[in-house]
Structure formats: structure tokens, C-alpha cells
Amino acid sequence: MSRQSVAKAHEKIQELAWEPLYHKPVSQYGTDYTFQKAQKKDPLKQVLRSYFPMQEEKDHRVYGASDGAIRGNMFRQVQERWLEWQKLFLSIIPLPEISAARAMPLLFNTVPNPELHNGQAIQMIDEVRHSTIQQNLKRLYMNNYIDPAGFNSSLRNFQNDYCGTIGRQFAEGFITGDAITAASIYLTIVAETAFTNTLFVAMPAEAAANGDYLLPTVFHSVQSDESRHISNGYATLLMALADEGNHQLLERDLRYAWWNNHRVVDAAIGTFIEYGTKDRRKDRESYAEMWRRWIYDDYYRSYLVPLEKYGLVIPHDLIEESWNQIWNKGYVHEVAQFFATGWLANYWRIDAMTDKDFEWFEYKYPGWYDKYGAWWENYSRLATPNGHNPIALEDVDYVYPARCWVCMVPCLVREDMVMAEVDGQMRTYCHEACRWTDTVAFRPTFQGRETPNMGQLIGKREWETLYHGWNWADVVSDMGYVRDDGKTLVAQPHLDLDPKKMWTLDHLRRCPPLGSPNVVLNEMSPDEQKAYHADYIRQGPAGRPAPATA
Amino acid sequence: MTTATERSAPKPEFTDAEAGAKVFPDSTARRYNYYTPQKRKQTHYEDVTVEVQPDPRHYLSQGWLYGFSDGIGGYPLEWTALKAWGSDRPVPERFPGSGGKGYDWPAHGWHEFRDPNEEWELTLYRYNANVVRQINQNVETARQSKAFEQWNPNWVTFVERNVGAWMHVEHGLGLYLFANANRRAPTNMHNNAISVNSMHRIRFAQDLALYNLTLSEEIDSFDGAAHIETWNSDPAWQGVRRVAEQLTGIDDWAEAIFAANIVFEPLVGELFRSHLVQQASPGNGDFVTPTVVGAGEYDYSERDLRYTKAMFQLLTSDKEFADHNVGLLNQWLSTWTERALAAARELQPLWSQPDAKPPRFEDGLDRAKSRFSGILSELNLQDPKELTK
Ligand SMILES: [Fe+2]
Numbered sequence: 001m002s003r004q005s006v007a008k009a010h011e012k013i014q015e016l017a018w019e020p021l022y023h024k025p026v027s028q029y030g031t032d033y034t035f036q037k038a039q040k041k042d043p044l045k046q047v048l049r050s051y052f053p054m055q056e057e058k059d060h061r062v063y064g065a066s067d068g069a070i071r072g073n074m075f076r077q078v079q080e081r082w083l084e085w086q087k088l089f090l091s092i093i094p095l096p097e098i099s100a101a102r103a104m105p106l107l108f109n110t111v112p113n114p115e116l117h118n119g120q121a122i123q124m125i126d127e128v129r130h131s132t133i134q135q136n137l138k139r140l141y142m143n144n145y146i147d148p149a150g151f152n153s154s155l156r157n158f159q160n161d162y163c164g165t166i167g168r169q170f171a172e173g174f175i176t177g178d179a180i181t182a183a184s185i186y187l188t189i190v191a192e193t194a195f196t197n198t199l200f201v202a203m204p205a206e207a208a209a210n211g212d213y214l215l216p217t218v219f220h221s222v223q224s225d226e227s228r229h230i231s232n233g234y235a236t237l238l239m240a241l242a243d244e245g246n247h248q249l250l251e252r253d254l255r256y257a258w259w260n261n262h263r264v265v266d267a268a269i270g271t272f273i274e275y276g277t278k279d280r281r282k283d284r285e286s287y288a289e290m291w292r293r294w295i296y297d298d299y300y301r302s303y304l305v306p307l308e309k310y311g312l313v314i315p316h317d318l319i320e321e322s323w324n325q326i327w328n329k330g331y332v333h334e335v336a337q338f339f340a341t342g343w344l345a346n347y348w349r350i351d352a353m354t355d356k357d358f359e360w361f362e363y364k365y366p367g368w369y370d371k372y373g374a375w376w377e378n379y380s381r382l383a384t385p386n387g388h389n390p391i392a393l394e395d396v397d398y399v400y401p402a403r404c405w406v407c408m409v410p411c412l413v414r415e416d417m418v419m420a421e422v423d424g425q426m427r428t429y430c431h432e433a434c435r436w437t438d439t440v441a442f443r444p445t446f447q448g449r450e451t452p453n454m455g456q457l458i459g460k461r462e463w464e465t466l467y468h469g470w471n472w473a474d475v476v477s478d479m480g481y482v483r484d485d486g487k488t489l490v491a492q493p494h495l496d497l498d499p500k501k502m503w504t505l506d507h508l509r510r511c512p513p514l515g516s517p518n519v520v521l522n523e524m525s526p527d528e529q530k531a532y533h534a535d536y537i538r539q540g541p542a543g544r545p546a547p548a549t550a
Numbered sequence: 551m552t553t554a555t556e557r558s559a560p561k562p563e564f565t566d567a568e569a570g571a572k573v574f575p576d577s578t579a580r581r582y583n584y585y586t587p588q589k590r591k592q593t594h595y596e597d598v599t600v601e602v603q604p605d606p607r608h609y610l611s612q613g614w615l616y617g618f619s620d621g622i623g624g625y626p627l628e629w630t631a632l633k634a635w636g637s638d639r640p641v642p643e644r645f646p647g648s649g650g651k652g653y654d655w656p657a658h659g660w661h662e663f664r665d666p667n668e669e670w671e672l673t674l675y676r677y678n679a680n681v682v683r684q685i686n687q688n689v690e691t692a693r694q695s696k697a698f699e700q701w702n703p704n705w706v707t708f709v710e711r712n713v714g715a716w717m718h719v720e721h722g723l724g725l726y727l728f729a730n731a732n733r734r735a736p737t738n739m740h741n742n743a744i745s746v747n748s749m750h751r752i753r754f755a756q757d758l759a760l761y762n763l764t765l766s767e768e769i770d771s772f773d774g775a776a777h778i779e780t781w782n783s784d785p786a787w788q789g790v791r792r793v794a795e796q797l798t799g800i801d802d803w804a805e806a807i808f809a810a811n812i813v814f815e816p817l818v819g820e821l822f823r824s825h826l827v828q829q830a831s832p833g834n835g836d837f838v839t840p841t842v843v844g845a846g847e848y849d850y851s852e853r854d855l856r857y858t859k860a861m862f863q864l865l866t867s868d869k870e871f872a873d874h875n876v877g878l879l880n881q882w883l884s885t886w887t888e889r890a891l892a893a894a895r896e897l898q899p900l901w902s903q904p905d906a907k908p909p910r911f912e913d914g915l916d917r918a919k920s921r922f923s924g925i926l927s928e929l930n931l932q933d934p935k936e937l938t939k
């Protein structure tokens with residue numbers, strides 16, 4: 001920047017803000033939060049005169065690295081096991097990014113601080129950057145990686161696949177409902193401040209270990225914008241804390257946002273990092289170890305806890321419970337196993353685990369083999385079509401789970417499953433915290449106070465229900481997960497690209513039909529439903545049926 | 551935020567996972583297959599933009615998952631009264647066993663819009679970085695060559711007040727009209743184009759503010775705060791302010807973009823910038839202000855107007871709703887033309903302030919009006935009767 005100091009320049013651009021004299025800006029979003037006592041807090045200072053050249057310079061580095069990766073034949077060293085999961089990840093992530101851009105205006109009218117509005121507008125364009133730069137990375141993979149299937153159908157598939165649907169919460173949660181709940185607490189305070197570490201730092205490190213040094217270049221570049229966004233959120237949070245009446249809402253929103261982020265992000269990123277890698281060196285940190293360091297220590301202990309003195313009620317119990325889920329209840333392992341069970345409804349290939357993987361899992365998660373080993377051995381055994389059905393439809397001691405109506409990840413830690421009848425439907429939830437989100441948090445009253453601006457959970461939240469009674473070949477055709485010969489599936493439960501080893505629609509045609517656990521549950525009598533629940537919570541781990549009662 | 555720590559990596563392994571290494575179904579299917587390009591070939595811009603924002607009418611089988619308190623989620627088509635073909639078809643019903651397929655892509659005409667500027671991150675940072683570098687250089691050169699000493703004394707006052715006041719228009723519309731509208735249009739192509747437009751405005755506002763700062767450092771008599779007083783109470787500016795505020799009050803996102811870029815900009819923005827500032831500067835010894843203001847002129851006339859025309863051309867020639875849209879746009883035209891012209895007329899005293907006079911106000915206004923008519927005819931719209939009043 002020229003002789004004008006950044007401080008002077010920043011002070012000058014504050015003169016741009018003005019209060020309307022004749023007509024108020026349109027008010028399109030509501031909040032139950034108030035900002036009566038709030039002191040105006042400064043976000044990180046940013047002047048566009050230095051911002052644009054700085055971002056352009058970052059771009060030079062990213063695109064330079066892209067050219068270099070192609071010239072250097074990076075794809076001769078990339079692990080397919082890893083890149084296949086990028087078909088899922090990169091199909092989802094451009095939407096959360098662009099949704100963060102779209103979320104910014106929710107705060108214009110609701111947070112009375114014009115200085116913040118500037119920071120929000122810059123965040124908006126940062127997010128346009130993130131979304132399109134990620135689409136571009138995916139395009140590069142499609143063009144240069146051995147198997148383009150799944151990359152080429154990416155944005156159709158993420159819209160109609162249940163994994164894409166789970167991931168969409170990490171986008172739609174930013175742009176609807178109470179403006180502060182959505183665009184500030186869920187998006188900035190929790191998703192960006194806590195969970196971008198696993199997305200944009202842990203995942204790139206794993207990519208590099210699997211021969212892909214391009215993903216780290218792009219995602220570190222994305223992450224370098226994040227401190228600005230975190231600063232926007234922090235300033236808003238401090239303003240919100242000034243009004244006592246907000247404390248109850250902040251408590252509600254932190255509980256919901258924390259738990260939902262844990263359910264969604266840990267499911268996906270945990271699976272990529274633990275089951276998508278070929279790096280089994282013992283000194284490599286497990287997802288649990290990364291989580292403990294970055295989310296528990298850096299976010300929870302260092303960022304959240306100090307806010308307690310301003311009156312923020314922190315969901316200590318849910319944070320400890322998330323750790324309990326990851327460390328003691330095998331949350332990530334259960335999710336990875338479920339994704340692999342349902343490989344035929346996906347649009348990427350999932351590699352089997354080998355002895356080398358088993359050894360690493362046992363070392364990092366003692367007791368892993370006894371729980372999951374036999375199932376993964378079955379997965380390998382059933383990988384190529386040989387007169388049998390896909391593993392989901394074979395008897396391998398695995399009960400297909402019910403879906404959580406809130407987070408839409410199935411109820412995998414079976415003992416935690418709870419049910420409730422809501423709006424005439426019997427719903428299943430993966431955990432009490434998800435039931436609370438539906439029955440208590442997302443309601444027009446909360447603990448006796450009116451919350452007329454709170455959002456609603458909507459949509460058809462159990463994927464299986466749409467295809468209840470369908471033949472699997474028709475399901476996969478309907479979703480469009482078929483390769484260009486008209487019959488070979490995009491998804492495969494192995495990495496062998498020999499067409500003779502690949503599953504086709506013909507193999508699926510002879511399978512039994514798909515059944516929706518929720519439809520079946522709602523056809524039961526109340527007593528049968530009780531028995532279903534009693535049996536369900538005795539199932540597991542690793543999806544095992546409940547032991548026979550003595 | 552955690553920063554990346556160095557991590558030892560395992561030895562590279564030859565995997566041969568390169569395109570072309572094997573032949574199998576889809577091994578050559580290397581293009582995004584979920585949308586139809588506007589022209590014969592898919593462009594880079596389309597690849598990084600189209601379909602990122604999903605739609606329950608085609609692929610989004612489980613529908614939107616989170617709604618506002620009224621249960622409405624996503625990007626409702628009803629957020630504008632304009633319609634594109636297919637808009638009236640209901641969202642496909644989903645129920646047990648319904649399947650997940652919606653209407654064939656694109657399902658409705660909104661998805662046919664493409665930004666002719668093909669803006670995405672690479673282009674937008676390159677463009678704006680070039681603009682700010684260019685402005686910096688021009689201002690710096692002027693400073694070093696003492697160019698500001700050539701200004702007529704009255705011109706100093708003119709710039710501090712009037713060029714200064716214009717920054718508020720850019721800033722207010724950039725944030726509360728354009729950035730606001732980026733949440734509201736039905737496709738990613740619309741919303742990305744709108745957010746780029748928003749950044750042009752906000753950048754231009756800052757360009758003017760920082761230029762103002764330089765002038766107060768370089769010219770002794772330059773009052774760096776005069777723009778605030780002008781914007782707040784100069785009667786000549788209150789018409790512009792009134793209509794700018796009114797623009798930020800529009801609920802319908804398409805009306806907001808239309809009123810700002812099709813009506814307000816030619817009749818007020820270009821009138822002030824092109825027909826007053828740019829014309830009067832040289833005669834008053836000022837060769838610098840035109841370069842700063844020119845950047846904003848270029849943003850609008852070469853880029854923002856361009857995507858706006860493409861956006862509304864589709865709607866006025868829509869195969870199902872052209873009449874409906876033209877009817878509505880005509881109503882918006884008469885409302886906003888009247889307001890914009892009133893604001894333009896209130897600016898007239900500015901024309902007599904510089905020592906060296908610019909071309910007459912009425913001539914400038916005539917040229918602004920004929921430019922406006924030209925834009926309307928490209929959109930197949932008639933001049934509103936308010937234009938000749
Ligand atoms: Fe982002």
C-alpha cells in the first residue's frame with residue numbers, strides 16, 4: 001500500500017457509512033436477538049485497495065501450483081483410495097462456501113454496526129472465491145485423474161444422494177431461520193471457528209500424505225481468509241453478549257450448532273482421514289488425536305471457555321459427549337462402515353481395508369479389530385461380483401440402521417437412539433441432542449419465551465423413504481449413478497477398474513427391494529414400536545444385531 | 551484458527567492414477583454432465599458456477615432442509631414477481647416410493663442465465679487488483695508531479711463536496727442493494743454476478759474515499775470532511791440521497807437490480823459522472839479525478855450493465871412469460887424513471903459551480919436520456935412516458 005498508512009486508510013473508509021434519512025433499507029430477515037446495549041466492536045480491518053492485490057497474489061500461487069502438478073505428473077503418485085473420497089467432499093463443499101456468501105446479508109439489518117457490514121461484504125466475496133476455486137480444483141481432478149466418474153456428475157449427485165443431503169446442512173443452516181442463529185452462531189462461531197480446522201488444515205495434510213499436494217495449496221489458501229471471518233463472528237458475538245436477554249438464545253444456538261457440526265463434519269472428515277488414507281505410519285495423528293488438539297484444546301479450551309466470563313453458557317456436556325462419541329463409541333468407525341455398507345447408493349469407489357490398515361486402527365484405537373475387523377474382511381470378500389449381492393444385502397451381522405431425522409446421519413451408535421412422535425410421524429434420532437434440536441430448539445417458543453424468528457427443519461429427511469419398495473437397479477438409475485456404457489455403476493466397493501470386476505445394473509436387478517426403516521416403523525403398532533426401540537438399543541457395535549435374550 | 555504444521559509425508563508411491571492409464575466405462579467422460587452449456591462448448595466459467603446452488607425442481611430430491619420461521623427454505627422463485635418459463639410448475643411431490651427425479655434440467659428458464667462477463671474468482675480478483683493498482687499509480691504520479699496545484703480554487707471545493715458525496719451512493723447501494731440481493735436470486739449465476747457487482751460498488755466507494763484522503767493531504771485548502779456535510783444537507787444532493795435510500799428499500803431483488811442498473815445509473819449515475827465530472831475536470835486543470843471516476847464508469851458501463859442486460863433480455867423474451875415480465879418492467883420503469891429524473895434535476899445547481907463550465911445541464915440530461923432509451927430498446931422495452939415529462 002502507498003504512503004497512506006493502513007490505519008489512516010481504514011479510518012477514512014469509516015466515513016462511508018451513513019444512516020438513512022428518508023427511507024429505511026428493506027428488512028427481510030428476522031432475529032429474536034436484540035442489540036440494545038451493544039458497544040460497537042471493530043472487526044479485522046481490511047481496505048479493498050490492499051485486499052484485491054493480496055488475493056490476486058494468492059491466486060498466482062494456487063494456479064502456479066496447479067500447472068506444476070500437471071506438468072509434474074502428480075496423478076502418477078496419487079492414491080486412488082484418497083481421491084475417490086474427494087468425489088464426495090468436493091461435491092458438497094462449494095455449496096457451504098457459497099452459502100456463507102449468501103448468509104452475509106442476513107446480518108445487515110439485524111446487527112446494527114456498519115463497520116461490521118464492510119467486513120461481511122468482504123467475507124461475501126471471499127466465499128465466492130472459495131466456492132469457485134474448489135469447483136475449479138474438482139474440474140482439474142476430473143480432467144487428470146484416472147477415473148472421472150463421480151467428478152463428472154458431481155453437482156447432480158450431491159443434490160440427490162443422502163451423503164450430499166447430510167452435508168447440505170452445513171450450508172442451509174447458514175442462510176435460513178433466525179438471522180443470528182444462522183449467519184453468526186452456526187456459520188461463524190461454530191462452523192468456521194471450530195470446524196474449518198479439520199476441513200482446511202487436517203484434510204489437506206492427509207491429501208499430501210496421499211500424493212496430492214494440490215488440495216493443500218488450494219485449501220490453505222482458502223483457510224488464510226478464515227481469520228477475517230472468525231473476527232467478524234467474534235465481534236458479533238461480543239455485541240450479542242451485551243444484552244442479557246440474548247444469553248438464553250446463545251445457549252440454545254451453541255448447543256444446536258455444536259452438536260450438528262459434530263454430527264456432520266466429524267462423520268465426513270473423520271471418514272476421509274481415517275478410511276481414505278494409505279498413510280499408516282504409527283506417528284501419524286489419528287482423527288481423534290487431531291480433534292483433541294484442534295477442536296478440544298484450541299477451540300473449546302482456548303476460544304470458548306474464556307467467553308464464559310461474559311456470560312456465555314458453554315455446552316460443556318455436549319463437547320465432552322462429542323469426544324466420548326469419537327473416542328469411546330467409535331462414531332467415525334461406525335460412519336465409515338455405514339458409508340461402505342451403502343456403497344451402491346454412492347458415486348465414488350470405496351477401497352477395502354487391508355491387514356496394514358487393521359494394524360494401524362488397532363494401534364490407534366485399541367479394540368478396533370474385535371469390533372470392526374470381521375465386517376471389513378467380509379467387505380473384501382464380497383468386493384467383486386461373483387453370484388452374491390452387495391454387502392448391504394448379504395448376511396454379515398449388520399442391521400441396516402434407522403436414519404436420524406435431524407442430522408440425517410443414521411442412528412449408528414445404537415444404544416443412543418431415541419424416538420419421538422412429532423407432527424404425526426414416529427421419528428428416530430441418533431442421540432438425545434438431535435431429538436432436542438427438533439422438539440425443543442427449532443420451535444416458535446423456547447423455555448417459555450416466544451422465538452417467532454426461529455427457523456424450521458423441513459424437507460424429506462429420510463432418503464430411503466423416497467425409494468421405499470424400489471428395485472436397487474431402478475434406484476441407482478433414477479439418481480444417475482451409471483457410467484457411459486449405460487450399465488456399469490459409478491460406485492464400486494473396490495478400486496479395480498477392470499470392467500469384468502465392476503458391478504452393473506444387472507447385478508442390482510436381482511437384489512431384494514430397498515425398504516425404508518422409517519416407513520416400516522410407522523406401520524407398526526405402538527407396542528411393536530416399543531419393541532423395535534428396545535431391540536435397536538441393544539444392537540451394535542459395528543451394527544451387530546441385538547444378542548438373543550437368554 | 552489453527553495453522554498447518556509441517557508433517558512428514560510417506561515416500562511417494564507409483565500409483566499410475568493418471569488420466570488415460572486404463573480404458574473402462576467413463577474413462578474418457580471428462581466433462582461436467584449435469585448441465586447444458588449456453589453455447590456449443592462448456593466454458594470454464596460455467597463449470598465453476600452452474601448448479602452450485604441446487605434446485606428442488608430438478609435434482610434436489612429431498613428438498614430444502616432448513617427454512618425460515620414460515621417454513622420456506624432455499625431460494626424461492628417468488629422473491630421476485632418476474633417469471634421465467636416453467637416457474638409456475640409446482641415443485642415435484644415426494645412421498646414414500648416417489649423416487650427422486652424432478653423435471654429435466656434445467657426445469658425452468660432462470661437456469662439459462664449466464665454472466666457475459668464470465669466472472670468467477672480468478673477474473674474478479676485480476677480485474678479489481680488491476681483497477682486499484684492503476685488508480686494508485688495515477689494518483690501517485692499526480693502527487694509527485696504536483697498536478698493538484700493546477701486546480702482552480704472552485705474546483706477544489708467542487709471535488710471535495712460533490713465527487714466526495716458520490717462515494718456514499720456507491721457504498722450504500724453496494725452494501726444494502728447489491729450485497730443484499732446476493733441472497734435472493736434463484737440461481738448461482740445470478741447471485742455470483744450480483745456479488746461481483748456489489749464489490750465493484752464497494753471498491754469504487756473506497757477508491758473515492760481514499761482519493762479524498764490523498765487530496766486532503768496534498769491540497770491545503772481541501773476539506774476532507776465536506777463530503778459528509780454535502781451528503782447530509784446540501785439540497786442539491788438530497789434528491790439523489792432520497793432515491794438511493796428508496797432503492798435499498800426494494801423487496802423484490804430483480805426490481806432492485808433493474809431500478810439501480812437500468813434506470814438510476816444511466817439517468818443519475820452517468821449524468822453526474824460522465825456528463826459533469828468527466829467533462830468539467832480538464833477545463834478546471836484536473837486530469838486525475840477522471841481516472842479515478844473513470845474506473846467506476848468502466849465497472850458500470852462495460853461490466854455491470856452488460857450482465858444486467860443479459861439477465862433482463864432473457865426475461866423480456868421468455869417463451870412463456872415475456873408479456874407478464876414486460877408489463878411488470880414497464881410499471882417499474884415508470885416508477886423509477888420519475889424518481890431518478892427528479893433526483894437528476896435537483897443536481898442541476900452543480901453545473902454552475904466550477905469556474906470553467908461543463909456542457910449545459912440540459913444537454914447532459916438529453917444525452918443521458920438517449921443512452922437510457924438505447925438500453926431500453928435493447929431490452930425490447932418502450933420509453934416510459936415519465937421520460938418526456
Ligand atoms: Fe469459506
Ligand SMILES: [Fe+2]
Nearest residue numbers: 404407430434
Ligand atoms: Fe442426529
